[in-house]
Amino acid sequence: MKSLLVGLSALALVAATGISLMIGNVAAQSTRPYSGLQIRPIKALSAEQIADLKAGRGMSLALAAELNGYPGPRHVLELGEQLGLTDRQRVDVQRLFDQMTAEVVPIGEKLISQEADLDRQFARHVVTPSGLDSVTAAIGVTQAELRKAHLKYHLITSELLTPAQMQHYAQLRGYAEEGPGIEHRPNH
Numbered sequence: 001m002k003s004l005l006v007g008l009s010a011l012a013l014v015a016a017t018g019i020s021l022m023i024g025n026v027a028a029q030s031t032r033p034y035s036g037l038q039i040r041p042i043k044a045l046s047a048e049q050i051a052d053l054k055a056g057r058g059m060s061l062a063l064a065a066e067l068n069g070y071p072g073p074r075h076v077l078e079l080g081e082q083l084g085l086t087d088r089q090r091v092d093v094q095r096l097f098d099q100m101t102a103e104v105v106p107i108g109e110k111l112i113s114q115e116a117d118l119d120r121q122f123a124r125h126v127v128t129p130s131g132l133d134s135v136t137a138a139i140g141v142t143q144a145e146l147r148k149a150h151l152k153y154h155l156i157t158s159e160l161l162t163p164a165q166m167q168h169y170a171q172l173r174g175y176a177e178e179g180p181g182i183e184h185r186p187n188h
Helices: 002-031 047-055 073-078 087-123 129-158 163-172
Strands: none
Touching: 047 087, 073 087, 073 129, 087 129
């Protein structure tokens, strides 16, 4: 019986020590959530975000459209065969995708440049309240332009698909269950 109590005490001590260490690690992580980010060239943008902006990828900017039945041209092209796109649809969606890319890449580059400027001002300790107002307002306008452009192409793309293709798209993307009776937004 004595050895059972000693064993349980030792187990409790090990468990308590493990929990204490785990809590210590969580606390350390929560007090340093940005550790390592200070070496980024542009502190507010990850390398992946910069690459996405330069490539014209959506970065979830069009989720309001995507998740409400307005597919984007990139994903429609990726799923073209499964959606049964006609040759005409494929050409039209590719044209939209190319137009979208041509429109959003320069906006993305502008946003990268604006974020780099804001970062430089803080790094050099030359930012002022009025300068901060100006640069953040400009960044906000650029972010809005970028989002509007992505949303616009989702809206236009949806007009090129049939109701059955729209429903199948939602199923393929995991937004709707398979089978009959699925409610779905009609084409315009």
